[in-house]
Amino acid sequence: MSMQESSGVALWRQVADGIERGIADGRFAAGEKLPGEMEIAETYRVNRHTVRRALAALAERGLVRAERGSGTYVEAQRLAYPLRSRTRFSEIVGAGGHEPRGQLIEAGEDIANREIARELGLKIGAPLIRIEAVRLADRTPICVSTTWLSAERFPDAGHVFANVHSMTKLLGHYGVKDYHRASTRITAAIADATDAARLDLPLGRPVLVVDATDVDMLDQPLVTKRSRFAAERVEFLVENG
Amino acid sequence: MSMQESSGVALWRQVADGIERGIADGRFAAGEKLPGEMEIAETYRVNRHTVRRALAALAERGLVRAERGSGTYVEAQRLAYPLRSRTRFSEIVGAGGHEPRGQLIEAGEDIANREIARELGLKIGAPLIRIEAVRLADRTPICVSTTWLSAERFPDAGHVFANVHSMTKLLGHYGVKDYHRASTRITAAIADATDAARLDLPLGRPVLVVDATDVDMLDQPLVTKRSRFAAERVEFLVENG
DNA sequence: TCAAGTTGTCTAGTATCATAGACAACTTGA
DNA sequence: TCAAGTTGTCTATGATACTAGACAACTTGA
Known part of the structure; x- marks a missing residue:
């Protein structure tokens, strides 16, 4: 070599x-x-x-x-992360024998650009709640996520999330009993300074960038998010057929 | 920043x-x-x-x-690469309006280690055909793949592939009419010198590493492969439900 | 016990990385 | 036409990365 x-x-x-x-x-x-x-x-x-x-x-x-x-x-090992229709961070991490944890970085308001509007079925410029969170397994940061929800359908979602620390519980608070993954896009990039700090990762390490949208049982879009995973700590499993 | x-x-x-x-x-x-x-x-x-x-x-x-x-x-753009049950490089690239091409690097023999034996349902040490190929879209290298097949079931597969330049055609040559993706594992890494040379990529760029196994219509494993994609040139789309 | 092989720690010299400042060459819009 | 803003090119300097060699400290197995 x-x-x-x-x-x-x-x-x-x-x-x-x-x-x-x-x-x-x-x-x-x-x-x-x-x-x-x-x-x-x-x-x-x-x-x-x-x-x-x-x-x-x-x-x-x-x-x-x-x-x-x-x-x-x-001495090493990677966390197996299945990408199923039913994708819940806490369940995946818990199933691997690790202790899942979510930590709110920041919640704020935002406005739908074209891409997010399309994913959520909203108009461009529609008001959004933006939630930034980091997810950990056994105190090791696994990914940072930016999540967008319609501010009309989920008013005050930021404060709710700050209390419940879980996307599933947040949606439950607004009457959503179940939801599933509609689409997932994956690519890779290099961690920038912000990601690196939040993931406790040296700059320049690869991250897996995942764009995903969750829908309710009637296929109505609920939330769309962009997550950045520390590539050295996870391995995605896609299960087809 | x-x-x-x-x-x-x-x-x-x-x-x-x-x-x-x-x-x-x-x-x-x-x-x-x-x-x-x-x-x-x-x-x-x-x-x-x-x-x-x-x-x-x-x-x-x-x-x-x-x-x-x-x-x-x-001036840039990424190739959208859907990960479906039916995953065929040439169809995906062709659908994006690009011209797909496959190029054999090397074909040889190998012996099944534990992981490959499990994926293909063979015994450890079973004889294999190993095919290394690079796949391009419009003359831009997209990924390099190492593919393993059972040497018993597909004797002389290396020479066949050298002639047909397509995995689908190779399988057809042995009577396999259709096949689909059974499992896909994705993670990311940094391109090493070999990958970098084959992908025409500067060293140190991220690559998406995909391990996949294809099965026939009776769910019998056919081939298992490890592909390394130039992350800056593709974007995987996972379609659930 | 001892030799071979391992990691740990020094000292130097050379090449590359990053900063700093100045000015040329060119484009755009008033 | 001209001023402001852009990329292109030069010189210079200090900090860091890499190489090179030597030797100490320690482990292992004969």
Whole structure:
């Protein structure tokens, strides 16, 4: 493997990403010993100090642990996140044996642009409630979400959410007994400073960007949201047929 | 917005990513003029030269175009890629008005590890055909795929694929009339040197990693594959209910 | 016990990144 | 025509990243 020059990504970062990928796809299993620093330096054709910096970065994030005189060992795992018609963060995280938590960052008012208006079946310029929240599993931030609801249909939704800390409960408060996922769009990006801070993620890490709209049992749009997931902490499962 | 220090990502790269994100999520529409270099420098709190380097990187990738004395303008778009039960690369790309193409990189033999054996319903160590291919839309590489098939059920599949250049046709050659997607797992990573070269992508860009298994009409597994998509060129659409 | 292999910690030298300022070349609209 | 605003190019300087080499501290297995 050879490294790319002047890509705007430091060499040690490229090495760290390479090793992390090896951990993610199972080439380096959890608990296993990584190759020695000299060997890694040779395979990536960089100086041993550069490898050490890469390993230090991974160690700081808790993915590996160095043992002097012995070697460097892997410790990691990703949260499985099924994308079903019935997608509830708390249920998914809870099913994985982790403790789900939601935390309100900010609630405010907004106005529908063309895209949101189309998703929610509203007119452009219609008043909206915007809720920004971060969701955690066992105190590890998993994603940050921006959620939009019609301010007419859900007046004062911001204050309600601040009390109940759950989208399901919020909708229940307005008489919505059940809802399901109508559409989901996924792509990836690089975490910007805001996301990075909220996700407790170093800048430059990949995030999975998910745009989704939930509808009620009559297929009437309820909420639309954009979530940014720390890619290194989740793995989406799409179940077809 | 403030930049993060010593993340292993150069400042100009962070600025470039920020602008690219603005293009991706529509803050900067195609054809529109970006803010002036001085203004960008102020919002990101970096030197104008750093902004210029960021813009140069985006220009090289064809996302923006600078016009001396006038401004810098956006030009970009992402390929919509629906993840349905019936997922066929050529149909998706063709439907978007682009010309699909597949290109064989390498075909060889392999042996089933635990994961592949489970996906394909084979025993560990069972003989496999491994096919590496890159898929393009209008000569732009979209993804690289590694596909595994049972060597017993599909003998000589590598040579067949080299002739037909299509997974659908390959399966048809063995009497498989129709098939559909059984499972899809998505996560994101950073492009390594191999991916970067094959996708004509600078190192360090995010890729969407998709693990998928296709089954026949009797739900018997046919092929399992791992694809890596250039995240900046596609947007997955998950359609539920 | 000892040799080989591992991670930890120094010292340097070179290349790249980022900032700062100045000015040229060009476009646009008044 | 001209002023204001834009991108293009140059010089210079300090900070950081990367390489190179040496050796210490520690673990493991023969």
